[in-house]
Amino acid sequence: MPRPVWSGAISFGLVTIPIKVLPATENHSISFHQYHLEDMSRVRTRKVCEIDGKQLTSAEIGKGYEVSKDTIVAVTDAELDEMPLPTAKAIEIAAFVPYESVDPIRIGEGYYLQADGQVAAKPYTLLRKALERNSKAAVAKFAWHGRERLGLLRVQSGVILLHAMKWDDEVRDPQQLAPKAVDVSDEEIDRAVLLIDSMTADGIAGQDWATDRYTEALEQLINSKAGGKKPPKPDEEEAPAGGQVLDLMAALQESVSKAQAARGESGGSGDSGGSGKNATVHEMPKKRAAKKTTAKKSAAKKSTAKKTAAGRKTAPKKRGA
Structure with missing residues (x-):
């Protein structure tokens, strides 16, 4: 205690x-000391009197207020x-x-x-x-x-x-930090609320993410160097695509699907409209490609219909000859 x-x-x-x-x-953070890099000797902070240069102890130091x-x-x-x-x-x-x-x-x-x-x-x-x-x-x-x-x-x-x-008077006013007014649709808000519901937990204690991974990695680094081993390398993660502009609704829905998958839930109910389809970031380009293919097919059908009609017109002439 x-x-x-x-x-x-x-x-x-x-x-x-x-x-x-x-x-x-309690504070479980790992604290460091300062050392001289040339010979690894300890660097200490000493309290010295400005007049006689004498190093002072805590018993010799008192409080004072500078009036002038x-x-x-x-x-x-x-x-x-x-x-x-x-x-x-x-x-x-x-x-x-x-x-x-x-x-x-x-x-x-x-x-x-x-x-x-x-x-x-x-x-x-x-x-x-x-x-x-x-x-x-x-x-x-x-x-x-x-x-x-x-x-x-x-x-x-x-x-x-x-x-x-x-x-x-110790709490600063945050109004000057608020962003300028922007338009957000009700559908985007509903999708964001759905994402919050998908990531809702009963509490903080006992959760897998409620751990200090930085301190754990720092302990591994110190133990490796103390044992003469090389520090562990970080896991390679897929870097986000740079310069790609994502659709906000698609990004929200993909986040909902990932959150539901992490909780072991099916993603079929992710669409707020009740259609059961899960939108992804790459779905919009696919739809455009489908429209182009459909347009080509319809054009081909029209040309075929014209040829058939022309053939039907020439057929009576042959019979007459």
């Missing part, structure tokens, strides 16, 4: 719930802890909101809240069951790492979770 990163209490009206905050996630070029105000950790701030040692619930109303872009790191002691067990359970019953999430304020933060409390698997959130 990970060590607590913070301890305090949840302020729920006049109810106080002592809690411990534990990390809810020649004036620095030193601030100690004890002064930060003693600030007259209600959220300095408490997660103060400000309101309750529907969980669906929270924009996911505002939600940050997640933490588990553990009841601290037997005294906290009953109010902790009370808050958890109240949140479960009305399907609400609690918006709270708390102070960590030298700043006051906005938080979101929700329930998962019988445990209260705390998510750090962004303030309103």
Whole structure:
């Protein structure tokens, strides 16, 4: 079990719930050190005083704010802890909101809240069951790492979770990034919805695609080089045809067929019109070729009909002679 990163209490009206905050996630990424390429010696970052050039330890380093070029105000950790701030040692619930109303872009790191002691067990359970019953999430304020933060409390698997959130002014306005207005037909939207339905899963956990393939490939690379072997080569994949303009509807339908095939479903119901035919990217040129062949056949039939008619006209003359 990970060590607590913070301890305090949840302020729920006049109810106080002592809690411990534990990390809810783990980082399995592979980290690298910096080395000198010439002799592979370690390159380290050292904290050195600008005046005497002495390398400093963590105990010799403190916090300070530069008011002006020649004036620095030193601030100690004890002064930060003693600030007259209600959220300095408490997660103060400000309101309750529907969980669906929270924009996911505002939600940050997640933490588990553990009841601290037997005294906290009953109010902790009370808050958890109240949140479960009305399907609400609690918006709270708390102070960590030298700043006051906005938080979101929700329930998962019988445990209260705390998510750090962004303030309103920390979320950029995305309107300037939206593309210009374009015309999209209802048929294209229906086909895109069909593709979404074909790729819909019950959840993220346990899926074949929910794996970190980059870390796995990186581990294989390190193990191969450590054993004196050559790094594994990537699998050759068919490159997409460059410069080819595809029909959007045909591309959507081909994606639907592939998604249905991956799920073991038949592709006969892929056409939204109910015809049962699966369009492909190469179907449109074939149809044009068929039209040309039909036109040639019809022309040949006309010429044959003319010759037959001419032959019928000359036949009576021979009989008369």
